[in-house]
Every structure is written in structure tokens, then in C-alpha cells.
Amino acid sequence: MNSPCSQPSWNFGCWFGRTGQCWDNALAESFFATLKWIEGWYNLHRLHSSLGYRSLADYEAALVA
Numbered sequence: 001m002n003s004p005c006s007q008p009s010w011n012f013g014c015w016f017g018r019t020g021q022c023w024d025n026a027l028a029e030s031f032f033a034t035l036k037w038i039e040g041w042y043n044l045h046r047l048h049s050s051l052g053y054r055s056l057a058d059y060e061a062a063l064v065a
Contacts, residue, residue, distance in 0.1 A: 044057045051059040 045055050047053045047055060048059070
């Protein structure tokens, strides 16, 4: 079985690891976790036109009160 990493004529390194190495995608997973956190925070605090230009947190607080 030939893997792309075993080709000596290619002038680039192998950028992927073996199956089961959890640190291969650590950077991507960290990025998307941060993106998810930012999106969750931003969506609660941004002004929504459908809510009368109030934030979701303000709108939900007004519904409870």
C-alpha cells in the first residue's frame, strides 16, 4: 500500500497523521469551538429587527417580566 507520504518525488511533507491521533484536528476543533462561543454570545446581544431592534436577552427578559 503506497501512501502519499511515501512518494520521494513530492516536495512537501505529510500533513496528516495516522487514524486515531486526536491531536491532528486539535487546532481546527479549537477554532470552531471558539467560533461557536462567539456566535452564541453575539446572537444574544445583537439587535434583531424582528424583535423591535432589541437583543434576544432583552426580549426574553421582557417576556418573563
